[in-house]
Amino acid sequence: MDNTEDLFKPSLAAALMKLDPEDGEQIMEYLKTHALLTREKALLQASVRDQKKLLVENAKLKKDIEQLRAQLQEKHRRRSAKALLTPAPPPTTPSPAPSAPVNPAASTIGATSAVPSNASPPSSSSFDRRGRQSGRRRGERKDCPISDSRSLGAEPQLNVSRLDLRVGRLISVRRHPLAETMSIQEVDVGENAPRMVVTKLGGATHLEQLQGGLAVLLCNLKACKIRGVVSQGRLLCCSTPGGCVELLAPPTSSTPGDRVTFLNYPGEPDRELQSKQRVWERLQPDLQVDSRGVANYKGCGFEVKGKGLCRAPSLINCIIR
Template sequence: MEQKTNDADQIMEYFKQQVLLLKEKALLQASVREEKRLLVENAKLKNDIEDLKKLLLEKQKNRAAVQAPAPVERTPSQGPHSVAATPPRKDGEGRRRRAARRGVKEERRAGATGLAEPLGLAGDIEVDVSRLDVRVGRILMAARHPGADSLYVGEVDVGEETPRTLVSGLAKHVPLEEMQGRMAVLLCNLRPSRMRGVLSQAMLLCAASPEKLEILGPPAGAVPGDRVTIPGFSGEPDRELNPKKRLWERTQTELRVDDRGVATYRGRALEVRGRGVCRAQTMSSCAIK
């Protein structure tokens, strides 16, 4: 009986050793496969690096060719190794050229950063207010912004297939119940901007004083999507205003509510053709923002 027990223990020990050997073999095979995979990936990376080096060298050659100085023009009387003499410049001429170079550098720097119009041309370009996409809209719903007490978030119908999201800073000026279903005048081609985490896709136009804001209203009978125009400005609106051109900011300074409560630009009424003019509800002789 004891002999049988010893034989069973030996058999069990044998099987344990075999299991351990199989595990080691499986691990070895897995590491070999991983090593092969890494070798293949390394080879691909080396090829990518070589391609990038070639591309970089090609670009450097092209850049050097573009920046190479032009050959010096020789007069017939000069020898093959002589260079045409450059007449001396006067100090005044040198200063003018250095100032011109500085002006070009400043223009490039301003254009790259978007902080200023090149060479101060902003005041020289005629502002065409018809490039603003001003439309009649209906505020479908509005609620308080969850992250800002002074903001409303809502949806507005401006005559498109789907409503636009609107964020407005009117919570301290217009009661929430007066926002619901209200007709309004909106600027629709500003670049959408995020306000406290919500993307606003339009801007309400309001009569504005230091103490008060009041939503501009379209004429009776106007419907969402009707374009608001100004007599004498018949162009088509931009698809989206370029923020660097600051067209809205330069136009807004001449938008006003006159002493009769009519919204105007340079004294001409904002109107919906065939319907009438846009107005403030109670305010007059104030700015439009």
């Protein structure tokens, strides 16, 4: 079907002319045109898929560049702090100037007349005391930058403001090819390209009903590969001990990219949550849905400013994971 010259051989043209002498030639031209259009359509669809793939790769490269830039800035800051902490070299004691040559006899006479017989030569204890004092002074100068470096590298306060929560729209939902209990979502969060997210929603019977809906996405988790698919975030779900699971729903007037904030916990989120600090794992037990179905952190609601609160579609008194 890819080569129109092979499709429309002289035998087919002759057969058409024999069946319909008047319109056979026009039918032949129509078939050729239709085949060419079909081929162009397939090429166009392939180019669109390639373009989407390039957009996703471009967004990932931009994110990698931002991470590398942050790492370089952190290394530069640590190198500067280390330079401040490095102690100055100890001062060198100047060597005594060589004395002028004197007459041995005169020096002996001067020594016996000026110095008592029981006097001892100056000991090195005075030099030791001066060395200890200078060492203490150097230690005192060294204490100040240590406290500064600790304050610079201190961990930010642990609260929900460190989570980058945004409203996202599910563009597509499909089952994971390698795991029946998992699904793959493409989520639009107002960026240049949608994010690919892997979740454990594969047990739902009607995944297609989620397509086009709104959800809350945790965006500053480190990207990780799950069963061969890179996941670039986490969709927040409401879950009961009985196994009921629902996606947390933002206000219906929300748009992709809207921030989810907390009135009692202002602040900017981390650029990326460090896995060693386990920020999400430590905050997650305090994320719950109350008896009214409103999502909250320690009693403070998930809010999209000017648009409303995030809620569970039907569950109450359950956890958010």
